[in-house]
Amino acid sequence: MGYKISDEMLGTFVPVLVYWLYSGIYVLLGSLEKYRLHSRKEEETKNLASKGTVVKGVLIQQVFQIVVAIILFKVVSKDEEINRASQPSLLLVVIQFVLAMFVLDTWQYFIHRYMHMNKFLYRHIHSKHHSLVVPFAYGALYNHPLEGLLLDTVGGALSFLISGMTPRTAIFFFSFATIKTVDDHCGLWLPGNPLHVFFNNNSAYHDVHHQLYGGKYNFSQPFFVVWDRILGTYMPYSLKKRKDGGLEARPVKE
Known part of the structure; x- marks a missing residue:
């Protein structure tokens, strides 16, 4: 009988591979x-x-991410066969997805914003991520290990626990969250990108935040822009052609 990879292991390593x-x-x-x-x-x-340096920094964060995921799944998961036999309905999975997205967005918005407001935290922790003034895809998780642990790893753990999703659902949720985070930092605006159709929080929106004029705006990540709009930190943008033929996101007044 062949070895079967558990949902817990897939939920731990698939998002890293993705x-x-x-x-x-x-x-x-x-x-x-x-x-x-x-x-x-x-x-x-x-x-x-x-x-x-970026690659090394991301790998360090992913090691923390893997360790926390393994511990989390060990604590909350019971017998693997029971988990496989008791998968929730599709409707419940969708509800869990949306709830997890809201929890992750809420956690990341307030922690992210506080890291900008607190001069010590920004100077010694969050500025590492902003050393990438021009974001690129595999730099999405480049940040200080403490920030990675607090913002991404703890945020992910909370979204998993509060939503009540199973390890199998977590495989898809965290893979999707990873895709969204990478997409937001990719530095490209590709025509027909479905993520730009369904989410206003996108590569241009987050690029504004990485610029000097946008450092106090567009804190929301990775899915919605709800908290920015509610709390007055929303900075809209328009896409303009650069002289060299490329694009740029320029802030506009509403």
Whole structure:
């Protein structure tokens, strides 16, 4: 009888694999200059962290992510066969997805915003992520290990626990959240991107936040812009052509 990989292990490692595979697609698409939100020259001159440093930083965070996921699944999961036999209905899965999205958005908005408001935390913790003034796909999770643990890993754990989703559902939820996070940082505006159709929180929206003029706005991530709108930190944008043929997101007044 062959070895079966548990839902818990898939929920732990699949999102990591998805991160690098999806990022790799955007690396290949990065040569499409007319869809870039910043030129390659800007990426090279404005970013303060090298590509190698970014890769190492992301891998460190993913190690923390894996360890916490393994512990979390050990604590909350019972017999694996029971879990497989008692999967919820599709309707309940959808409800759990939406609830988990709201929990993750809420947690990340307030922690993210506080890291900007608190000068100590910004200078010593969150500024590492903002060293990428020109975001790119595999830099989505490049940040200080403490921020990665608090913002992403703890936020993910809370969304899992509060929504009540099973480890099997978690495979799909965290893979989707990973895709969305990478997409928001990809630095590209590709025509027909379905994520831009369903979510106003997108690569251009988050790019505004990474610019000097947007540092006090667009804190929401990774799904909706609800908290930005409610609490007055929403900065709309318009896409304009750059002189070199690419695109840029410029802030506009509502």
